[in-house]
Amino acid sequence: MASTSLDHLFALTNEYRSIKYDLRNMQVLMEHLDNPQRSFRSILVAGTNGKGSVAALLAAMMPGCGLYTSPHLSRINERIQIGNQEISDSDLQAAYARVAHAANEAKNLIYPPTYFELVTAMAFVHFQNRAGMAVLEVGLGGRLDATNVVRQDVSVITSIGLDHQEFLGSTLEQIASEKAGIIKNGEPVVIGPDAELDPICQQAGERLFRTKHIQRSERPLGNGRFEIDVVTPIRQYKGLRPQLAGRHQLDNVVIAIRAAECVKVSREHIEHGVNTAVWPGRLETIAGKPSFLLDGAHNEMAARALAVFLGEFHPDGVRMIFGCMRDKNYEEMLKVLQPHTREIIFTKPMQAKNARSLEPSKLQELVPQALVKPSLQEAIDHVRATASPDETVLICGSLYLVGEARAILL
DSSP: OOOOSHHHHHHTOOTTTTOOOOHHHHHHHHHHTTOGGGSSEEEEEEOSSSHHHHHHHHHHHSTTOEEEOSSOSSOGGGGEEETTEEOOHHHHHHHHHHHHHHHHHOSOOSSOOOHHHHHHHHHHHHHTTTOSEEEEEOSSSSTTOGGGGSOOSEEEEEEOOSOOHHHHOSSHHHHHHHHHTTOOSSSOEEEEEETOOHHHHHHHGGGEEEOTTOEEEEEEEETTEEEEEEEOSSOEEEEEOOSSOSTHHHHHHHHHHHHHHHTTOOHHHHHHHHHHOOOTTEEEEEOSSSEEEEEOOOSHHHHHHHHHHHHHHOTTOEEEEEOOBTTSOHHHHHHHHGGGEEEEEEOOOSTTTTSSBOOHHHHHTTSTTSEEOSSHHHHHHHHHHHSOTTOEEEEESOHHHHHHHHHHHO
16 A cells, blocks of 8 residues: 555545454554553443444543544544544644554564554554543454554443344354453453353452442433432432433443443543433434434344333334345344334445345345335435424444435434
């Protein structure tokens, strides 16, 4: 790779198709960048679902903290933030130029760095000398993920479910083993209620911090939000009001609180983070007539959490616009979600450059009464023309689809 223009990065297309999944390549690249990942402390967050929400909560608890997440919804700048500020276009270009130069100079790379390896390295370069602490969301798995070159202060594993089986294994235990691969020696390991599997617990040993039995009480506030009291082994938190909607987010709040306590974040900063953190595209409501509910649920586990939310807060059902990637277990996702719908419109995420997008006609074979619209814009136009003003329209199935929807609706 000779170019230091961002056009070269974008030409690599989506990171999923370019996965090589070999940590040695990232280690070589870091050496040629003089190991920027060693210049800041970090919390590394893995898990099938919930890791982005936990990462966002943690970053909101620590002023000036770096935050690295994936994928982005609209623009790559979203992935790299410091103190809730996305990386600027000029800093993004500078980070890429430095990383591309190192990749060009490195003669011992196993293969040309992938899209995800390059962007991860760009985040590390950007955080260097700018952030004392960074929260890093694992991209895929854990053991061989590009983020796993750090020596983190805390490891977090939010949940374990079936997803990306072609890379991580076909059983929950195999997937848990891959996620447990982020655990180093000595750091606390905070796990969510759905991550209590033997490979993780055994790898963590005496450093395991469970959250399953932490005392909490919650009170509904309406619109899918809750007020929550939490009692940890460290202290009590009363009257927390997370911005994140959905009962499942309360697990993520507790996980983030315990991880923050491990790095001695103050009560005031923890409370502020819980009450202010946002995570776009996850049960995000966009007001209108009708209103739209966007959720990035893209696997069966996430679909079940979404179904619980719909049953609790939309008992009369919603109109659903659904599109997904063809490698997902969409049959099970639809089985879970269909009982909560009054109409289904299948469409196709276009941001994925059609490489992994499932044709809507394949989905219609499972639900023959559903409508098909070739594009998301057409699907949105349909529901706007036919739905009553007080209805809610759900858009889900893929983060690509949700990113596209936000661009249209906002």
